[in-house]
Amino acid sequence: MPAKRIAIVTSSTRRPRLNPTITHYIYDVLLADPTIPTNHHPATSTDSSNSTDTDPRHVIFEILDLSTQSLPLYDESVIPASLPTSNPAPHYSKAHTRAWSNTVQKYDAFIFVTPQYNWSIPASLKNALDYLFHEWKGKPAGIVTYGSRGGVKAAEHLRGILTGLRMRVVGTAPGLPVKYTGLPVGMLSEEEERVELDKRDLQGWREAGVEGMMRNLGMELVCELDKGVSQ
Numbered sequence: 001m002p003a004k005r006i007a008i009v010t011s012s013t014r015r016p017r018l019n020p021t022i023t024h025y026i027y028d029v030l031l032a033d034p035t036i037p038t039n040h041h042p043a044t045s046t047d048s049s050n051s052t053d054t055d056p057r058h059v060i061f062e063i064l065d066l067s068t069q070s071l072p073l074y075d076e077s078v079i080p081a082s083l084p085t086s087n088p089a090p091h092y093s094k095a096h097t098r099a100w101s102n103t104v105q106k107y108d109a110f111i112f113v114t115p116q117y118n119w120s121i122p123a124s125l126k127n128a129l130d131y132l133f134h135e136w137k138g139k140p141a142g143i144v145t146y147g148s149r150g151g152v153k154a155a156e157h158l159r160g161i162l163t164g165l166r167m168r169v170v171g172t173a174p175g176l177p178v179k180y181t182g183l184p185v186g187m188l189s190e191e192e193e194r195v196e197l198d199k200r201d202l203q204g205w206r207e208a209g210v211e212g213m214m215r216n217l218g219m220e221l222v223c224e225l226d227k228g229v230s231q
Ligand SMILES: Cc1cc2nc3c(=O)[nH]c(=O)nc-3n(C[C@H](O)[C@H](O)[C@H](O)COP(=O)(O)O)c2cc1C
Pocket: 012, 013, 014, 016, 017, 018, 019, 020, 115, 116, 117, 118, 119, 120, 146, 147, 148, 149, 150, 151
């Protein structure tokens, strides 16, 4: 039985940005937790097949970066929720929507990692969510936010949106207050460099139990996946 695939979604798309650094940090925390039944898998690989894996609880975490999807602002004439449930992809008129639909269909669950933009989520994330409906519906979802106060308002908005998409949003939603970590001035390379997390932020998150919350979130997703996908 192939391990279930959990996408850790990098949601902001500007250059440069902090989101890839935060996403990789979360990936590392989840992979280092011995209680989460991971089938260890490189972050960049797309091959989820493992014919020798017989543990039905096994999961693999993969990073899914919205900036690689090249989605324009929503440009389909259809309303995704009104399409046939079984396979909506052929009903989309645009190749980028069909590609995005096929990508999302491959995953069993999602952790959306997002900054707070003006008390909400970035338009890039809302846009990517709006493109589809049945591909999200019934799947477990987790939320991790960051911002000067942890991005609580973004988390509230995102929870409402994901609930509207009929996703099964787990309760734990860690928020990372970013006080010291920042984008170096003049960092404008197209070849995006990874920003270093400031040790003071890391220490603050550990002391506030944020890493423990991430591990709880991971286990909540594993438990939801154990129950199966409800459509
Ligand atoms: C358009 C915009 C709006 C923002 N609004 C907020 C906000 O409401 N609250 C907050 O704490 N930080 C806010 N910030 C600061 C971001 O949390 C910070 O810039 C973070 O690095 C953004 O993530 P990114 O680099 O991955 O885009 C905002 C940043 C941008 C670019």
